[in-house]
Amino acid sequence: MNRFSKLFKTNTKKGIRMVSIVMTMVIVSFTAFGFINVNTTVDARSISELEKKISDLEKSNKNLSNNLNNISGQIKDEEEKQEIYEKNIENTEKQIDLFKQKIELMQHDIGLKKGEISVKEKEISESQDLFAQRVRAMYIAGSNSALTTILEAKSFSDFLTRAELLKRISKSDQDLIDKLSKQRNDLEKIKAKMEEQNQSLNASKTQLDKKSENLESMKKQSEASKAQLKAKWDQYYAEKKKNQKLIDQQYAEIDRIIAEQSGGGTAPEGAFKWPVPSSSRITSPFGWRTMFGNRDFHTGVDIGAPSGTTIVASQSGKVISVKYQNVGYGYNVIVDHGGGYVTLYAHCSRIDVKAGDTVSRGQAIAGVGTTGNSTGNHLHFEVRVNGKQVNPMGYVRKP
Known part of the structure; x- marks a missing residue:
């Protein structure tokens, strides 16, 4: 037995420990410098789809909130404000549901990652055991060491055979090191991905809590807005009831004027024109409506627009009435188009024509x-045919 072999015979445990340490450092180096490429197996497509839906709803809510800046405080605006609040609440409730789905998916993925980590750790443990056995075998062998194997060759041919055998054994050891290195690299990547998902999960939980708080705030704002809307409608109907006698007299006078001064000539040719060209916003349609327990029949179509916006004659004809009143229709104009067709324009801020004008x-x-x-x-735009109020939308179209 040569001196080299005897040295390792007497210090086998120490030698194995040293080699194991060295080999471990080699494996760690492979991992640290990224020599092993590992593809993650987590499919985040479902989570990404949920995040896009959440983002789309967030954009919708921002657009709705921007619209609140244009609210003027009038009744129809209060109705639109209420609609915005309700839509915001609906969108936020959808976002909360999507966040819950996202959190559930992420928790599921994290559970899968924990399973992957457990499997990898078991694989590494088995590979380390195998590697330790190989190291022990290499140094316990002594007389079968690489140097002894080469020196005991009987001929040059035998020498080549023994060298090839050692080469194969060396390749097997290298494959084992590579495998162990890859397993450790895989493990680190899985742990890093799980940590990233944990951080994202915590962020999503924070967002969920914030959305829940926002939802409660929106509901309170919605209730306050609804109370204001109710108060405005109650005021409207109270004033209408207070002035009902005067309003009835006004309506009777309008009916008399239309009956006496319209109906002659032939029916107008061509389509009727939308009376407010710059606005297509219908704030109240024709027909029955119920507002917080108050029910009435709306005899025309209300078209919302800023004060002073131009009103045009819907069809050619003769102005048969111009009234400046503080109840009912307020400032109003009536135009006779012939053939029993009449249009009425009410609640005006100004009137640019006079009775008897041809328009x-x-x-x-x-x-x-x-x-x-x-x-x-x-x-407030009305169309009357032979004295009867009809739905204006049967005669005009929004621009």
Whole structure:
């Protein structure tokens, strides 16, 4: 036995420990410098889809909130404000549900990562045991060491055979090191991915809590807005009831004027024109409506627009009435188009024509206002055929 072999015979445990340490450092080096490429197996597509839906809803809420800046405080605006609050609440509730789905998916993925880590740690443990056995075998062998194997060759041919055998044994050891290095690298990547998901999970939980708080705030704002809206409608109907006698007299007078001064000639040719060209916003349609327990029949179409916005004649004809009143229709204009067709324009802020004038289709005749028994700046537009109020939408189209 040569001196080299004897040295390792007497210090086998120490030698194995040293080699194991060295080999471990080599494996760690492989991992640290990223020599092993590992593809993660987590499919984040579902989570990304949820995040996009959440983002889209957030954009929708921001747009709705921006619209609140244009609210003027009139009744119809209060209705629109209420609609915005309700839509915001609906969007936020959807976001909360999506966040819960996202958190559930992330928790599931984290659970899978924990399983992967457990499997990898077991694989590494087995590989380390195998590696330790190989190291022990290499140094316990002594007489079968690489140097002894080469020196005991009987011939040059035998020498080549023994060298090839040692090469294969060396490759097997290197494969084992590579495998162990890859396993450790895989483990670190899985742990890093899980830590990233944990951070994202915590962020999502924080966002969920914030959305829940926002939802409660929105509901309180919505209730306050609804109370204001109710108060405005109650005021509207109270004033209408207070002035009902005067309003009835006004309506009777309008009916008399239409009956006496309209109906002659032939029916107008061509389509009727939308009476407020710059606004297509219908704030109250024709027909029955119920507002917080108050029910009435709306005899025309209300078109919302800023005060002073131009009102045009819907069809050519003759102005048969111009009234400046503080109840009911307020400032109003009536135009006879012949053949039993009449249009009425109410709640005007100004009137640009006088009774007896002949007007053409599209000619400016007044400005939008909120005079009389009104809920805010708008045009109350009526179409009457043979004295009967009909749905204007059967005669005009929004621009």
